[in-house]
Amino acid sequence: MAQTSSTAHNAPAVNIAEQLANLAVGIKASELPRPVWDKSVHHIIDAIGIGFASHHFPFAAPGLAGIEAAAGKGTASVLGCSLQLPARDAAMANAYLMHGLDFDDSHPGSIVHPTVACLPTALALAETRNQTWGELIAAYVAGMETCIRLGLAVKGGFHHTGFHATGLVSHFSAAVVAGKLMGLTAPQIVGAQGIAASTAASVQVFLETGAWTKRLHPGLGASAGITAAHLVQNGFAAPTRPYEGRFGFFETHMQAHIGDVNYDCIVEGLGSDWTLLDTAIKPYPVCHFIHGAAEAALQLHGEVKDVSRIARIVCELPAATLPIVAEPHDAKIVPRSDYEAKFSAQFVVAACLLKGRFGLAELEDDALKDEQTLALARRVSCVEERDSNFPQHFSGAVTVELDSGETLTRRIPVNLGSGERALTRDDIVTKFHGTAGIVMSPERATKVVNALLDATPETSVRKLVDMLRA
Template identity: 35%
Template sequence: MTYVQRLAEFAVTCRDQGIPAEVRDDVAGRVLDVLGNCLAACAEPGGDAGPAVLRAARRWGGTPEATATGSGDRLPAPSAALVNGTLAHALDYDDTHLPSVLHPSAPVVPAALAAAEAAGATGAELIQAVAAGVEVCNRLGMASYLPEARNSLFFEKGQHATSICGTLGAAVAAGLLFGLTAEGVAHAAGVAASMGSGLIEANRTGGTIKRAHCGWAAHAGVSAAVLALEGLTGPPTVLEGRFGFFQAWLDGRYDDSALLSGLGERWELLRTVYKPYPTNHFTHPGIDCALALRASGVSPEDVEDAELGVAAPVLRTLAEPREDKVRPRSPYHAKFSGPYTVAAALHGGGGLGLSLDDFAALDPDRLALAQRVRCVADERASEIFPRAFAAVLRVRLRDGSTREHRVDSSRGGPEHPLTREELAVKFRANATRALPDEQVTALIAEAGELRTAPSLTPLLNLTVAQPPTSVAAAQS
């Protein structure tokens, strides 16, 4: 069998023969985390990407099949996936797989929710589809990791691995929920391979398009599955072929063992970690260092200057161009700034260390401190990357003394995963930004019964901040 056929066989096995209990439990938590991120994005002050995408979906109209989180709009399944996928990624609070450094749940879960609602699927069927889709997404990301470069080739080329690999993962998940056979799932993935895209220049110099990358991946995945359902086909060698996925994106350099070895036995899904802070994941070890120094008594007013040492490959995201990183263009852009996130953490934050409120606006005191933070490559962090995110922060105080703190694996990462209690704190903090507390409590309880739920309607109704509206009513 070709690569895509083997992935499709694996996916159908997840649906028809079930998945391990550990994987099933893990996926239920990821669905809840995504819903929390979506709800927080709905309520974000000055949010632009989510509302813009929702307005576009309303403009397009169409058959009401699935629910948009927060607003309750009833939209065609691809449009609902677009809206919810954008919300899931909009705050940069979504989970991360290492070492591929992609965010699999943000494109796959919204696509699966939309397809499941349109198909009338059960909670168990949703969980199986998400598990298969996330695993395929992660495996594709793993195949792009080059040990000699200590990085993903996608990122070396300025491509957004999440939205590219996520499109195929979303198509696999949606295809399962629409009842496709292994052949049909392979066609859905083959069609989706012509739809994935995404450039990460916005991480460096601003723009809001990256926030919609996971939405477009989810939209494309659901669309590909529907097209395959209606008879459109993809090439059987869509991945390994001369003009296939790996050649087009990665110049033919990929690891087929990482793609297929242990498929169904060793789950890359379980290596996907949650974020404690609503910022680009590369900033997290620097935040950890700054929070530790603050806890030890370092005051931001006493800092003369600081040096943040990080893995060499992430400097392009966190430190360049310097003029944009020490004075970000927007609160969202600040989430990709090493200097600003360190300054924010030294000033102290909310939530699990830094919260969404810490990025509601650009703070003058934090901007002033960011000007005094310099980012450099650190050899130890570079050696560890991307198996974990490491950093060292050295500060020189106004009295002439110096302080230093190093972390080899950021909080929430492989060595320090968030606890169930911390994840619950994160979800409730996110969801209560859009919903009353009693509704959030009911949503948590409903998600806890997802594995045995005969329908997703009760769960999705609880994600609506106002009575559901039809597209026609929304447009009037």
């Protein structure tokens, strides 16, 4: 017997899923503001380049092999290889590749990686359904607004309760993207979100050992979202208040922090205030929480001529980020894998101070074992940064104390790639050459990026995807 419904604490009067579904149904590529279109294309280019680069690293092959073994044959393409799978499994595979290096974009306020929560679903379905670039962009934008706004509502709260926020919201954004491309009605897209509330679960236990599950989280969301859209299309009875309903998404996932949820920010300004415009493209392939400190260390590199004179290094980080990127200290100073290194403020700051750079090369096995870097990492102490504007920006500071007693400090209030310091189109093209260029020639990289930049709303997605295979 159905139980009487109740509403979560401080929930809005409107149905959140209905508002997001109405947005998705109403979006038309031809009506998107030019900055929204351009921003979408730039972030899609960034994610595709990262997807190519992931093939160079040891996590890619086992993950793809497992997905293929479970999937069987299909017609949807996997980036950078000849593999073709059913759309649901290709979306999982591409999400795994796009998120695998933790080099993909993130939204500072929501603390989610939005493109990987939307693009893999859009790419797989638009290819198999022979849709246009404009249709893909419209669905992508609907998904971006969904996942970003869900993250904004909790102000980083999912991380406090042990969940990986991107993994959670990807189930809902993928359901919205799939519903849009499949031509579902608004009530059906509500139902797809309702089903997604039962599949959204991405725990952060990977932090203990550097396990690969975080890489897989957005792919699981993509697969679940596509499944949800097909279920409601075929008449499946789904919940209609997945977010604010009794035992709904926020109540179960925010737990004791449920009172902190700002439901209104999910629906305010939908279709006019485009939150995706605040999404940041990463200049460094590490957890975004470390970016301010990494940049501070890079600025100090030129001033510290002899690292052997460094007696102590103090890295200041926003308090909420310390459990993720700085603790436990003894484990963080000796990362055992590239993934552990990405989440080690101590290692990243040491490498930046020593080498004056931090790119994909600094995550290779030889770099992780570099004795000089590890010795410097042992001298890094991480403390709470006072007056941080986190999560609006990923700020940070580094102070180097020399054996003479002299101290050198650099503070980064707004991280590179964010807000007024957003990467330019030329920066994004350069990054694409640095990522995709690991596995392809400069000529091919130029051809791919130009095709994506020049695509019109009428361009066939299949035509573009033909260029993205091996």
